[in-house]
Amino acid sequence: MGITGVFYHESFSRRSYLTVGTRLSDFPKAFKEFEKYENFKLIESPEIDEELILQVHTKDLLDGVRLDSFCSTAWRSAGGVVKAMEMVYSGMLRNTFVYIGAGGHHSGRDYFWGYCCFNDVVLGTRNLRNKYGDVRIAVIDTDAHHGDGTRELTKNDQNFLHYCICPTSYESRDGLKIDVSYFTANYNRAVRDFENYVVKFKPDIVVWYFGHDTHQGDYGDIGLTVRDYIEHARIIKEIAEKHSDGKLVVVLGGGSVSSIARESSLAIIRELLK
Numbered sequence: 001m002g003i004t005g006v007f008y009h010e011s012f013s014r015r016s017y018l019t020v021g022t023r024l025s026d027f028p029k030a031f032k033e034f035e036k037y038e039n040f041k042l043i044e045s046p047e048i049d050e051e052l053i054l055q056v057h058t059k060d061l062l063d064g065v066r067l068d069s070f071c072s073t074a075w076r077s078a079g080g081v082v083k084a085m086e087m088v089y090s091g092m093l094r095n096t097f098v099y100i101g102a103g104g105h106h107s108g109r110d111y112f113w114g115y116c117c118f119n120d121v122v123l124g125t126r127n128l129r130n131k132y133g134d135v136r137i138a139v140i141d142t143d144a145h146h147g148d149g150t151r152e153l154t155k156n157d158q159n160f161l162h163y164c165i166c167p168t169s170y171e172s173r174d175g176l177k178i179d180v181s182y183f184t185a186n187y188n189r190a191v192r193d194f195e196n197y198v199v200k201f202k203p204d205i206v207v208w209y210f211g212h213d214t215h216q217g218d219y220g221d222i223g224l225t226v227r228d229y230i231e232h233a234r235i236i237k238e239i240a241e242k243h244s245d246g247k248l249v250v251v252l253g254g255g256s257v258s259s260i261a262r263e264s265s266l267a268i269i270r271e272l273l274k
Helices: 029-036 050-056 059-067 074-089 120-132 148-154 187-201 226-243 258-273
Strands: 004-008 040-044 095-098 137-141 160-166 177-181 205-210 248-252
Touching: 004 029, 004 074, 004 258, 029 040, 029 258, 040 074, 050 059, 050 120, 074 095, 074 120, 074 205, 074 248, 095 258, 120 137, 120 148, 120 205, 120 248, 137 187, 148 160, 160 187, 177 187, 187 226, 205 226, 226 248, 226 258, 248 258
Parallel strands: 004 040, 004 095, 095 248, 137 160, 137 205, 160 177, 205 248
Antiparallel strands: none
């Protein structure tokens, strides 16, 4: 059984996403339950190289992020995702869960908003391609909001499948950029339907951008629960095992309630460890 990596930095518990020191307040002590697992590895998220940032974003965006106090954790947030994607792709880890202090999917080439600073997944993609060539990335985004920054940065990328379960419906002609509206679709069925696109795309690695903002009582509440997230983890892990040799990176996205952050992320990590 391969190693499951969990990326985290203590700064994420002091200043995290839409909250200041509350969402991840239970960490790192919450990881103690995993000490009994031989295949669990806690890894400190490194800072991202700014040369890599400038391959995806403009200097104006970088300068803006520097001035935004909510983005103080952005360098280690994106750095953890970049490192996680590389370690999973290269076989050093079987799969990973990546905690963040600042999000990524609302960050485009020259804009950022919604407490998303650097587009972590696209930066991780660029890093892989710099080192390994035309790596094929399949992303499922289950944050409550549309991943507009990711879509803008990858709209013409034929080696990037972007499947977003969000408020809107859309499918590009090439079938590589898909939005499934949770207002009209059964959510768990929509997660399962991701495989219909993956099987044709044949990815080298699967990335799950997970937001617990969809949970009952969180700010993007669409009625989901931790039980739903466990089901999603099982489905997506199975898809990765069938179509990308088990290579799966889970990236924490939106959400602000600390108890939900703890319960949902730990539940997903338990599934990754199996």
